[in-house]
Amino acid sequence: MRLLVIEDNVVLSELLAKGLGTAGYETDLLGTAGEANAALITTSYAAVILDLGLPDGDGLSILKELRHRKDPTPVLVLTARGGLQDRVSGLRSGADDYLVKPFALEELVARLEALLRRPGQQLGSSLQIANLGFDLRSRQASIDDQPQVLSSRETAVLELLMRSKGRVVSKKQVEDHIFGLSGEVASNAVEVYVHRLRKQLFDKGAKVQIHTIRGVGYLIAEEKRDPV
Amino acid sequence: MIRFKSVISRIVILHVIAVAITSVLMSVALSWLLNLATNNIHNEAMEEQASSVAQHIVPQADGSLSLELPPSLKGLYSQPYGRYAYAVTDDQGNTLFSSLDDKGPVFAADPRTSTVQFLETHRGEAAISGASIRRTIGGQTVWVQAGEDLANRDVLIDDIVDDFYKHVGWITLPILLVLLVTDIAIFSRALLPLRQASEIAQQIGPTRTDIRLPVEEIPTEVRPLVSAVNKALDRLDEGFRVQREFTADAAHELRTPLSILRARVETLDDPRVAKALHLDIEAMSRVVGQLLDIAELEAFTVDDSEVADLQAVCAEVAEFIAPLALEQGREIALLGATEPVWVKGNAEMMKRAIRNLAENAIRHTPKETVVEFVVGENGAVTVQDRGPGISDEERELIFQRFWRRDRNQQGSTGLGLSIVQRIAELHGATIDVQNRLKGGAQFSLRFAYAGKKS
Numbered sequence: 001m002r003l004l005v006i007e008d009n010v011v012l013s014e015l016l017a018k019g020l021g022t023a024g025y026e027t028d029l030l031g032t033a034g035e036a037n038a039a040l041i042t043t044s045y046a047a048v049i050l051d052l053g054l055p056d057g058d059g060l061s062i063l064k065e066l067r068h069r070k071d072p073t074p075v076l077v078l079t080a081r082g083g084l085q086d087r088v089s090g091l092r093s094g095a096d097d098y099l100v101k102p103f104a105l106e107e108l109v110a111r112l113e114a115l116l117r118r119p120g121q122q123l124g125s126s127l128q129i130a131n132l133g134f135d136l137r138s139r140q141a142s143i144d145d146q147p148q149v150l151s152s153r154e155t156a157v158l159e160l161l162m163r164s165k166g167r168v169v170s171k172k173q174v175e176d177h178i179f180g181l182s183g184e185v186a187s188n189a190v191e192v193y194v195h196r197l198r199k200q201l202f203d204k205g206a207k208v209q210i211h212t213i214r215g216v217g218y219l220i221a222e223e224k225r226d227p228v
Numbered sequence: 229m230i231r232f233k234s235v236i237s238r239i240v241i242l243h244v245i246a247v248a249i250t251s252v253l254m255s256v257a258l259s260w261l262l263n264l265a266t267n268n269i270h271n272e273a274m275e276e277q278a279s280s281v282a283q284h285i286v287p288q289a290d291g292s293l294s295l296e297l298p299p300s301l302k303g304l305y306s307q308p309y310g311r312y313a314y315a316v317t318d319d320q321g322n323t324l325f326s327s328l329d330d331k332g333p334v335f336a337a338d339p340r341t342s343t344v345q346f347l348e349t350h351r352g353e354a355a356i357s358g359a360s361i362r363r364t365i366g367g368q369t370v371w372v373q374a375g376e377d378l379a380n381r382d383v384l385i386d387d388i389v390d391d392f393y394k395h396v397g398w399i400t401l402p403i404l405l406v407l408l409v410t411d412i413a414i415f416s417r418a419l420l421p422l423r424q425a426s427e428i429a430q431q432i433g434p435t436r437t438d439i440r441l442p443v444e445e446i447p448t449e450v451r452p453l454v455s456a457v458n459k460a461l462d463r464l465d466e467g468f469r470v471q472r473e474f475t476a477d478a479a480h481e482l483r484t485p486l487s488i489l490r491a492r493v494e495t496l497d498d499p500r501v502a503k504a505l506h507l508d509i510e511a512m513s514r515v516v517g518q519l520l521d522i523a524e525l526e527a528f529t530v531d532d533s534e535v536a537d538l539q540a541v542c543a544e545v546a547e548f549i550a551p552l553a554l555e556q557g558r559e560i561a562l563l564g565a566t567e568p569v570w571v572k573g574n575a576e577m578m579k580r581a582i583r584n585l586a587e588n589a590i591r592h593t594p595k596e597t598v599v600e601f602v603v604g605e606n607g608a609v610t611v612q613d614r615g616p617g618i619s620d621e622e623r624e625l626i627f628q629r630f631w632r633r634d635r636n637q638q639g640s641t642g643l644g645l646s647i648v649q650r651i652a653e654l655h656g657a658t659i660d661v662q663n664r665l666k667g668g669a670q671f672s673l674r675f676a677y678a679g680k681k682s
Contacts, residue, residue, distance in 0.1 A: 019495065167547070167551065
């Protein structure tokens with residue numbers, strides 16, 4: 001899968017290329033807005049990693065141009081400016097996600113994968129946390145590569161949690177995901193499904209933990225083995 | 229010296245003084261003119277009387293003169309009437325004829341130099357005013373004097389003068405007052421653009437530095453001031469812009485090398501070295517991030533009209549921080565209000581403040597304990613931990629920049645709480661620090677409640 005990295009700092013872009021290469025991506029490196037605009041018109045990339053501070057213009061202009069052409073290529077914005085205005089304007093201009101420098105390469109790859117797994121995007125394969133796997137096409141969960149039987153609602157909850165690996169999923173999001181807009185939802189319905197899912201995963205030996213963050217939501221993570 | 233705050237009041241006061249002086253001066257001038265006019269009339273009448281007396285002087289055959297007044301004139305000069313008097317003197321000063329009892333001249337001090345002379349004299353109590361004319365009759369030069377007792381002066385003329393003061397004189401006052409009102413109206417109209425400019429100036433604040441005062445409508449006299457104010461605003465705006473740009477540039481210049489460093493370390497072969505370096509980079513990144521936050525806060529201002537949902541802000545912070553807390557074996561819980569709580573302020577800044585409080589709490593709370601966010605319906609948020617709490621001596625110190633209880637503790641920059649304090653200041657929010665009954669510290673941030681939002 002080919003990515004376009006638009007970053008004017010040569011050292012950083014080469015390191016990014018190296019890191020992304022290790023994760024299995026090919027990259028084209030460009031350092032100016034002019035070159036980037038030209039490349040985006042002629043070539044179709046799986047995703048774009050865009051630094052906002054470019055020598056010949058604001059990175060946001062590239063993004064606006066891209067969205068103006070109705071090009072849906074996912075764009076992950078890298079910014080040195082953590083400032084609120086920058087974030088808001090970045091997302092408003094059509095960025096799919098943003099990372100504030102300095103970032104961990106691991107995080108960049110994870111975010112990129114999340115973008116590529118979105119419906120209509122190119123990464124469709126499976127998600128993995130510890131020994132727990134989830135195939136996004138067949139919507140099949142597996143533990144130690146053994147397929148597991150889960151109810152459709154439990155599957156829906158698990159899919160949502162695993163898609164958002166490392167991030168909190170709010171209770172509202174879970175509700176919307178499993179019930180959609182279909183009528184009334186019992187106030188403790190989500191708790192019930194999460195509880196069942198947690199129990200099933202535990203019983204079947206999955207080395208993951210579904211954390212409840214009271215008042216906020218849920219988070220799936222690798223089980224922490226406390227040093228004895 | 230009295231100082232007037234308003235131009236209008238200054239105009240009114242000065243105008244009233246001018247009106248007072250003018251109306252007095254005008255009355256004085258008019259009455260003087262009127263007196264002059266009545267005196268002229270009187271003098272002319274006296275001259276005429278003298279010449280009519282002179283017409284009746286007849287030269288006799290013996291060279292002497294005789295006076296034969298008709299009865300009507302005789303009555304006029306009769307002593308019982310007493311108002312008018314005449315006398316005729318020759319050039320030696322001898323009185324030839326006189327209507328007076330003592331047969332003397334009306335004006336004893338007649339200089340007898342010119343053809344017509346207006347004279348005044350006193351006779352007993354009475355003030356006599358009149359004319360003396362020279363006539364040559366039958367080869368003899370005589371002076372005919374006619375005088376009027378001013379005490380019995382022509383009643384009609386006196387009435388006019390009196391009437392002038394009573395009625396006509398007062399007309400000047402209303403006219404001048406009408407002028408004053410007109411002046412005030414003209415000035416208020418002229419100052420209207422200034423008032424409009426002031427209203428526009430009201431909107432200028434740290435968050436709206438782009439507004440300039442309109443110059444077109446402003447009177448030329450005041451225009452230099454307005455232009456100067458606009459220029460001053462330009463300079464302030466520039467200052468803000470430079471500060472913001474510096475922060476943005478500094479962020480770029482500091483964070484890009486850190487990203488490079490981090491990426492390099494991540495590709496190191498020895499995972500132990502990589503991990504150690506990674507922690508150093510993390511710590512360094514935190515300091516840089518917080519310093520940039522502080523720099524941004526220096527140039528940051530809160531728009532008065534901004535409101536934020538404190539509950540949503542806290543939920544977002546909790547979501548953000550929960551994975552980090554779980555990684556370190558601490559839990560996060562969001563308690564209190566579940567409905568939106570609208571408070572005045574900037575959501576992003578609140579997020580930073582609460583995040584700093586939360587990071588602090590996570591650092592101090594022991595493993596397996598919970599850091600709680602409690603959102604109050606009144607616009608306060610409390611972040612509480614189960615750490616060692618805050619001693620009385622530390623209460624003031626904790627908000628100082630770079631202050632740390634343990635200078636060797638990893639992950640602490642000593643900047644977090646000073647950021648919280650600055651954000652609270654910007655929002656007019658209060659910070660309350662307490663120790664919990666069963667151990668631990670709690671920090672409450674109270675923002676201005678913005679009421680229910682429809």
